[in-house]
Amino acid sequence: ETGVTQSPTHLIKTRGQQVTLRCSSQSGHNTVSWYQQALGQGPQFIFQYYREEENGRGNFPPRFSGLQFPNYSSELNVNALELDDSALYLCASTMGLAGLETQYFGPGTRLLVL
Amino acid sequence: KQEVTQIPAALSVPEGENLVLNCSFTDSAIYNLQWFRQDPGKGLTSLLLIQSSQREQTSGRLNASLDKSSGRSTLYIAASQPGDSATYLCAVINSGNTPLVFGKGTRLSVIA
Numbered sequence: 178e179t180g181v182t183q184s185p186t187h188l189i190k191t192r193g194q195q196v197t198l199r200c201s202s203q204s205g206h207n208t209v210s211w212y213q214q215a216l217g218q219g220p221q222f223i224f225q226y227y228r229e230e231e232n233g234r235g236n237f238p239p240r241f242s243g244l245q246f247p248n249y250s251s252e253l254n255v256n257a258l259e260l261d262d263s264a265l266y267l268c269a270s271t272m273g274l275a276g277l278e279t280q281y282f283g284p285g286t287r288l289l290v291l
Numbered sequence: 292k293q294e295v296t297q298i299p300a301a302l303s304v305p306e307g308e309n310l311v312l313n314c315s316f317t318d319s320a321i322y323n324l325q326w327f328r329q330d331p332g333k334g335l336t337s338l339l340l341i342q343s344s345q346r347e348q349t350s351g352r353l354n355a356s357l358d359k360s361s362g363r364s365t366l367y368i369a370a371s372q373p374g375d376s377a378t379y380l381c382a383v384i385n386s387g388n389t390p391l392v393f394g395k396g397t398r399l400s401v402i403a
Contacts, residue, residue, distance in 0.1 A: 210390060212391075219295070219394050220393050222390035279340050280391065281337065282337075283334050284333055
């Protein structure tokens with residue numbers, strides 16, 4: 178158990194729809210990162226939030242957006258879903274700046290876009 | 292741009308065998324390296340974190356080594372068990388507050 182939870186566990190959407198994925202981190206973990214993992218690939222960095230501000234972004238379009246809340250929860254929003262957005266979405270949290278300590282991953286949300 | 296490669300992509304061994312998983316990275320100026328385990332369809336479980344100043348870390352039957360200058364890390368699993376079957380991912384961080392850069396993983400099957 179990492180203390181990081183994600184909801185929902187599975188989700189099916191159709192192309193063009195919007196989706197919100199949620200992550201709840203351990204208390205005190207003020208850095209959260211989101212990753213996309215396609216089948217058979219390693220996770221790819223989407224963006225990171227530190228103390229409720231975006232603090233780095235990977236090579237993903239603006240239709241991927243996020244929020245971090247004071248209660249150590251966060252959201253990943255994806256607009257105008259495309260078939261290639263089908264993947265496992267992982268959030269990871271850490272105390273302080275990511276990279277200095279172990280990052281703890283949630284179980285992921287499996288998104289299928291039809 | 293940092294790139295991480297893991298070899299082999301898949302490995303099947305009989306129970307009890309010792310094995311080595313390999314990870315290489317193109318930019319040796321890393322901050323730390325982390326090994327993760329991922330069960331099918333599940334999230335990642337951190338196994339070992341090696342800071343750039345360290346040469347190895349051990350946890351139970353697992354030992355990870357780091358050779359920063361050559362851009363390599365190995366994960367050694369002793370006396371493998373069927374419960375070790377999973378995908379093992381290697382990831383590096385280039386500096387504080389930068390994201391993990393992952394390899395594609397090695398899918399390990401330990402046959403009873």
